[in-house]
Amino acid sequence: MSIYQGYLIEEKEGAYKGSIQTISTPEIEDNHLIINVEYSSLNYKDALSASGPKSGVTRNYPFVPGIDAVGKVTQSMSDRFHVGDEVIVTGYSMGMSVYGGFGEIIHVPANWVAKLPSNLTAKEAMSYGTAGLTAAASVKKIIDSGIDKNKPILVSGATGGVGSVAVNILNKLGYEVHALTGKSSEDEFLKSIGASTVVLREEFMENPTRPLDKSIYGGAVDTVGGDILAKILSMTAPKCSVSACGNVAGMELNTTVFPFILRGVSLIGIDSAESSIEFKESIWDLLAGEWKVNLEDSTKTINLDSLGDEIEKILNGKQVGRIVIKHGE
Numbered sequence: 343m344s345i346y347q348g349y350l351i352e353e354k355e356g357a358y359k360g361s362i363q364t365i366s367t368p369e370i371e372d373n374h375l376i377i378n379v380e381y382s383s384l385n386y387k388d389a390l391s392a393s394g395p396k397s398g399v400t401r402n403y404p405f406v407p408g409i410d411a412v413g414k415v416t417q418s419m420s421d422r423f424h425v426g427d428e429v430i431v432t433g434y435s436m437g438m439s440v441y442g443g444f445g446e447i448i449h450v451p452a453n454w455v456a457k458l459p460s461n462l463t464a465k466e467a468m469s470y471g472t473a474g475l476t477a478a479a480s481v482k483k484i485i486d487s488g489i490d491k492n493k494p495i496l497v498s499g500a501t502g503g504v505g506s507v508a509v510n511i512l513n514k515l516g517y518e519v520h521a522l523t524g525k526s527s528e529d530e531f532l533k534s535i536g537a538s539t540v541v542l543r544e545e546f547m548e549n550p551t552r553p554l555d556k557s558i559y560g561g562a563v564d565t566v567g568g569d570i571l572a573k574i575l576s577m578t579a580p581k582c583s584v585s586a587c588g589n590v591a592g593m594e595l596n597t598t599v600f601p602f603i604l605r606g607v608s609l610i611g612i613d614s615a616e617s618s619i620e621f622k623e624s625i626w627d628l629l630a631g632e633w634k635v636n637l638e639d640s641t642k643t644i645n646l647d648s649l650g651d652e653i654e655k656i657l658n659g660k661q662v663g664r665i666v667i668k669h670g671e
């Protein structure tokens with residue numbers, strides 16, 4: 343029986359804790375692949391999965407989180423993939439109810455799997471991870487729906503995983519990017535990844551949100567939700583679009599219909615985990631090609647030993663940029 347190492351979350355006396363454990367490799371099922379994971383990445387959802395069932399991501403423990411994985415196929419029961427293929431897996435139920443990329447081995451349905459584009463390394467793919475996929479999907483959808491190139495585009499949660507990649511991509515595409523952040527200490531970092539202006543959350547939220555405010559922004563990528571998203575909507579210019587993917591600032595949205603009916607603003611929901619594999623592949627191609635950004639300076643690479651500390655940081659809103667997890671030596 344073959345075994346592998348994984349970061350297993352277990353319940354002990356009511357508390358959920360992670361540790362590196364030896365796990366048995368499952369038997370391959372029909373239409374599935376077994377993949378040797380080279381890299382994974384840390385996303386907010388992984389931190390929720392690692393926190394136990396109350397956070398609503400994972401129901402059954404012991405469990406190995408990790409919604410992202412890149413690696414080589416070692417066994418295939420699918421015509422689409424062969425042993426040795428380099429592949430990326432993000433989302434669907436991986437890291438929620440199916441053991442994920444925080445283990446050295448994953449066993450997943452072949453229709454969750456995308457080929458690693460030839461112009462992207464395994465590590466680059468995980469520097470993006472679900473955060474990058476979500477950022478690129480958000481940018482693509484607001485551009486397709488309509489944004490105003492003559493006005494700044496706002497990105498909220500700008501130092502976070504999704505936010506920082508969105509700032510990078512929008513800058514690369516030639517937009518003026520305003521970065522909304524709670525971290526006054528990260529002004530330099532945000533400017534280094536392409537923000538022309540850094541807006542502090544405290545100042546942004548200082549005045550009460552009006553049904554319609556001055557329409558400053560030509561579009562926005564919101565990663566935090568709650569009252570911040572409501573304020574962004576009130577400040578979005580006519581016929582422009584805002585994407586919503588996250589809820590770290592709250593899941594309620596107290597707004598009025600005015601931005602929609604008096605300014606024709608569009609609010610676009612993003613669910614990257616459950617997007618079709620064809621859509622994911624099209625976004626990976628963009629990220630490997632025309633939209634490729636260098637995330638080296640905003641990515642920290644760790645191994646499973648330091649995962650617990652990084653999970654703590656992301657849960658406390660203290661994470662900056664992206665965390666890549668390297669398996670093996």
Ligand SMILES: NC(=O)c1ccc[n+]([C@@H]2O[C@H](COP(=O)([O-])OP(=O)(O)OC[C@H]3O[C@@H](n4cnc5c(N)ncnc54)[C@H](OP(=O)(O)O)[C@@H]3O)[C@@H](O)[C@H]2O)c1
Nearest residue numbers: 386499500501502503504523524588589590591613614659
């Ligand atoms: N729908 C989807 O497909 C999808 C996919 C990926 C992620 N998500 C969601 O998107 C969100 C961001 O994910 P992520 O992986 O980028 O997480 P992350 O790295 O932790 O980034 C979140 C950022 O939000 C800001 N923030 C934290 N707490 C906040 C608060 N209380 N109020 C306002 N802002 C706060 C912080 O940035 P600043 O300090 O710079 O403001 C933080 O770095 C999460 O809610 C996640 O679940 C959704």
